[in-house]
Amino acid sequence: MTVYVTDFTIFFFGNKPKLFALMLIQLLFVHSSFAQVREFKLDISKVQPIAPNELTELSGSDPSGNKLSANSYYISKNLVPFIPVTAEFHFSRYPEQYWDESIKKIKAGGVNTIATYIFWNIHEEKEAVFDWTGNRNLRKFIKLCAENSMMVMIRIGPFDHGEIRNGGLPDWLLSKPLTVRDNDPEYLHYVELLYNQIAGQLRGLYFKDGGPIIGTQIENEYQHSASPWGLTYPGQPYDFTVADRDRSSAKEGVSVASADNPYANLGDNHMKVLKALAQKAGITTPFYTATGWGYAAIIENETLPVTAAYAYPTWTTKNELSPFYLFTELHKKPDYSPVRYDPLRYPAFSAELGSGIMSTYSRRPIVPAESVDALINRTLGSGANGIGYYMFHGGSTPIANQYFFNDEAYGYPKISYDFQAPIGEYGQINPSFNRLKLLHFFINDFGDVLAKQITVLPKNAAGINPESTDLRYAARTDGKSGFLFINNFQDHFKTPDQTNLRITIEADKETISIPQSGSFSLKSGENIIMPFNLDINGNRLVYSTAQLLTKSDKSDRPFYIFFYPEGTNAELSFANKDTRIRNLKNASVLQYSERQIIKCSPGSVAEFTISSSGKKETNVLVIPKKLALKAQQVLISGIKHLVFSDALLLNDNEGFQLLSTGNATGKLEVYPKITRTPTTDVGTIKKISGNTSFTGFAFGLPAVKLSPDFKTVGQRKLFVNLPTKLPAGLNDVFLTINYTGDTGMSFLNGELVADDFYKGVPWQIGLKRFISPGHPQMAFYFRPIFKDAPYLMDLPDAVNKQVSNEKPLLKINSVSFIPEYKTNLKF
Incomplete structure (x- = not known):
């Protein structure tokens, strides 16, 4: 859908009245909430290109002529x-x-x-x-x-x-x-x-x-x-x-x-x-x-x-x-x-x-x-x-x-x-x-x-302290383009959600407001990097309220991928002069006289293509951060792809090792899409339907049931029987002991092999290095928390409340095995 916007008039072209109604409501909200927007400014107009001084004593070359060198701002390989x-x-x-x-x-x-x-x-x-x-x-x-x-x-x-x-x-x-x-x-x-x-x-x-x-x-x-x-x-x-x-x-x-x-x-x-x-x-x-x-x-x-x-x-x-x-x-x-x-x-x-x-x-x-x-x-x-x-x-x-x-x-x-x-x-x-x-x-x-860009701070930066609730932001820039950094996390202190934000960047010959109209928000504990005036294969991205993840300029279909944290609406603004925008999925375009603003549907995977005169199209993918956290970069047939999965893929010669902790089944979503189905040396893998921007696969590995055989002796000792060998199809087995206490020590054949200082989280031990016919049992000795323990300030409040003035605190809450599955994939 395309909406053309002037100062006071909105013209709609298309046949999707419900979507238009939602868009109209959004635009009306933007204008009605204008007074609520919190404005912030950064002046980059005086920034000049850096002039680094070479550090001549810090350099070297390899036999192929590749050179490493350093200057007063960055290090380089072959001057890059x-x-x-x-x-x-x-x-x-x-x-x-x-x-x-x-x-x-x-x-x-x-x-x-x-x-x-x-x-x-x-x-x-x-x-x-x-x-x-x-x-x-x-x-x-x-x-x-x-x-x-x-x-x-x-x-x-x-x-x-x-x-x-x-x-x-x-x-x-x-x-x-x-x-x-x-x-x-x-x-x-x-x-x-x-x-x-x-x-x-x-x-x-x-x-x-x-x-x-x-x-x-x-x-x-x-x-x-x-x-x-x-x-x-x-x-x-x-x-x-x-x-x-x-x-x-x-x-x-x-x-x-x-x-x-x-x-x-x-x-x-x-x-x-x-x-x-x-x-x-x-x-x-x-x-x-x-x-x-x-x-x-x-x-x-x-x-x-x-x-x-x-x-x-x-x-x-x-x-x-x-x-x-x-x-x-x-x-x-x-x-x-x-x-x-x-x-x-x-x-x-x-x-x-x-x-x-x-x-x-x-x-x-x-x-x-x-x-x-x-x-x-x-x-x-x-x-x-x-x-x-x-x-x-x-x-x-x-x-x-x-x-x-x-x-x-x-x-x-x-x-x-x-x-x-x-x-x-x-x-x-x-x-x-x-x-x-x-x-x-x-x-x-x-x-x-980024390495060639300097930091520009807002005027109030020196007055912000760790307990301040002011917006924390800065830019790295060459005076024309750059990246806007925003952080909303502080150690030992919960920052408030930052809402209704607009940051205006004053450059030498233009003013960039992020966003152009309306505002954006950033939840407590989150951070984001927003590019401005970024060249994407001849298309000028004026700004984005989503963060750059990765790119590929060398494939037949170049792509750029962005992500956005929950609560931050993603929009990308392109200069209107040359850029052509096509094939939108889960996104809409607002046409201004000098800008085209793409608004992505919140919580969705958005995709579109951009091109400028005489140049091939570039795919743009915009995804939620919760999906980006599953992203992994791989080479398939020598071309960069991203695989989104809870499992971990490790490059291994011509294929990949797939490691899945706790789950014998899972899925892989590949971007850009591929036509072939990978093979696996264990279990099954098949193509599945799903998000149309990806090629989806489901894998299934032979499930291994592991129930720990253990016993306690008194309050402080635990004995866990180990497998005599690592079960087939597993890369490791994690013994997880959920306890509340002071310290834990683990022994094999009478020798201390692992220990733990309780911090409020379960103790996890990878067993593959210990499993053998000669190590049939792992013994544990725990000590309790006393009321005057010096580390209580670091433990969760719930634990502190349990520490009694009358007796020390020690509980073994649960013992479990978590399998880590492994197979080899080839695309």
């Missing part, structure tokens, strides 16, 4: 800007036999780079005895990253932190006549031996060799943070892993530090010495990075300083509202400022964004899924040109010969390193994974445009 999306995943905290599957899961989340710590004490637990085998096989892990086309950032220490014993420094260093994290020659001798060992494992795997390693982090939080030595006694003050001169300035965790360290020059020099030792050993990469937050040391012009943001820290004594959901200019003032460097000389790289948090015995906050993509919205909108997560994939810390590697002094779990990460300790896909991939798809497809 790109934004790295980096997932922290510790290979030594995950079973070697499942690394490839996990790398594929990370890649399915839209990540293009993996960062990993190389923990010194895990590889040299005993002096002069290095172990690079099994789960410590660094070389195998990097080669698997290469096979999956993932770039790699290595974090070589010598100090790492990583919630591991001594921050990664071996215990035996305490027995040596030296000062750690210092230019002490004896200490540097052992560091050089470590770096030589690492270099030996990585020979031939650097970018310069055609390998995946593009960057090296030197040290970690140097002259900012430290870990306590693991050899300690209850009640003893922490003895931090720092040089003697830095003891008074060492912080616990990531925080703000003063800019008056009298030993700053010595710290910078130590970083230079470490980099020289790394290069001498052969660790040569285009980029070297240093954690620059909180006045930490970097190497001027030779390292890229990276920053962090943790909205749910456990190193504070109480819950405090963070500033990390307020837009700012990170290129001018990084988070956790002051910093030791001039931020204008470097791109803004946020390398440790808290996509979860590690629980300690005394602090156990839950990081809600919606907090994570809101953090990325704010960080991108504030000017970041690098996104990194700590952690993106959880794990389980190995046990040493004489102690636990997890940092016991700080009260961490002895084994679990789940971190509430988007991918959990046992490879579970958590809700934050699905929310983040929507942003990653956008970054991968539009990062070359």
Whole structure:
């Protein structure tokens, strides 16, 4: 349907009176509610194209002539800007036999780079005895990253932190006549031996060799943070892993530090010495990075300083509202400022964004899924040109010969390193994974445009605080086009729904109101990115109240996909000069003299085609966010497609692994539509009817019934009989224990293999690594919550009400098995 609109007259052409009546009501409502619209403005008229300064010490080429380089705003490949999306995943905290599957899961989340710590004490637990085998096989892990086309950032220490014993420094260093994290020659001798060992494992795997390693982090939080030595006694003050001169300035965790360290020059020099030792050993990469937050040391012009943001820290004594959901200019003032460097000389790289948090015995906050993509919205909108997560994939810390590697002094779990990460300790896909991939798809497809745009804030931005209910918004722009970022989430505080919004962008030669008439809304907890003046294959998209998801410009029928959160009506405005709009589904067009506005039916999948003179048509798909959360990018016959499914698809050679947690049946919806039906090596798959924009398929796998056989002994012990082998057709079995208590510990054959700090959510254990004829039973020991537990502030109110003044609280509510089905698909 097309409606032509003038200032006071509406002309209707078509034969759908009911639809017209609804449209007329909508238009009348728009005009009658005009006075209720809340107006906001952004002035981008003074923005000039950026003029970046090259960082000549940070570059490199591979044997094919591909070049990586950096300037003061962004990094480039062959002079084309790109934004790295980096997932922290510790290979030594995950079973070697499942690394490839996990790398594929990370890649399915839209990540293009993996960062990993190389923990010194895990590889040299005993002096002069290095172990690079099994789960410590660094070389195998990097080669698997290469096979999956993932770039790699290595974090070589010598100090790492990583919630591991001594921050990664071996215990035996305490027995040596030296000062750690210092230019002490004896200490540097052992560091050089470590770096030589690492270099030996990585020979031939650097970018310069055609390998995946593009960057090296030197040290970690140097002259900012430290870990306590693991050899300690209850009640003893922490003895931090720092040089003697830095003891008074060492912080616990990531925080703000003063800019008056009298030993700053010595710290910078130590970083230079470490980099020289790394290069001498052969660790040569285009980029070297240093954690620059909180006045930490970097190497001027030779390292890229990276920053962090943790909205749910456990190193504070109480819950405090963070500033990390307020837009700012990170290129001018990084988070956790002051910093030791001039931020204008470097791109803004946020390398440790808290996509979860590690629980300690005394602090156990839950990081809600919606907090994570809101953090990325704010960080991108504030000017970041690098996104990194700590952690993106959880794990389980190995046990040493004489102690636990997890940092016991700080009260961490002895084994679990789940971190509430988007991918959990046992490879579970958590809700934050699905929310983040929507942003990653956008970054991968539009990062070359976004990287060259600067942040513009509204005039009242400086006056907005974390408890403010004011609208939080910013733009990234080149002065003509750009992206409008809006965030309506705040940690530890419920923001109100933002309703009746219109944001006007004042450019040099035009004014863009989003929307042109009427208003839009954004629910509490949600965020959105709206493009303006975006070129879509020769068609100018003036604005969209839906967010870009992905695109394909290379197929026979190019497509752009948008999504919108619940409560936000989607409309797209195109310049009227050349654009022709056809084949509308679940959408209508308003024709203005200079605009064509496409209004999508709320809650529906809308589709249409656009074209301009002399150019082929481009498909546009607009979907609800709840459907977008199921989106997965795949290549079918070499062409990008999206598959919408609750199941997870992993690219695997010429086909895909399909993983379905808890369900033996499900469906796949493919866009753009395809003619062939995929084959499966297990079960059945058949074409089904459904949404006409997609090709739909239903799959059915042989159902596996698993009823746990368990018993309790007393109040605190639970014994669960395990299958002797993983049932056919399954990728894993998740043992889920819904309990209320303090801590849980799990044993196989008398050995501790897993543990949990209760946070108000069920404890889940992936069993495939444990199932074997020799492990017939898993034993559990639980401890109750006492009324004066230090972590009660982090637990749900309902749990706090149950904690009695008379007796401790411990309940085992249920025990269940959840199967994860697996099959292989070929299209």
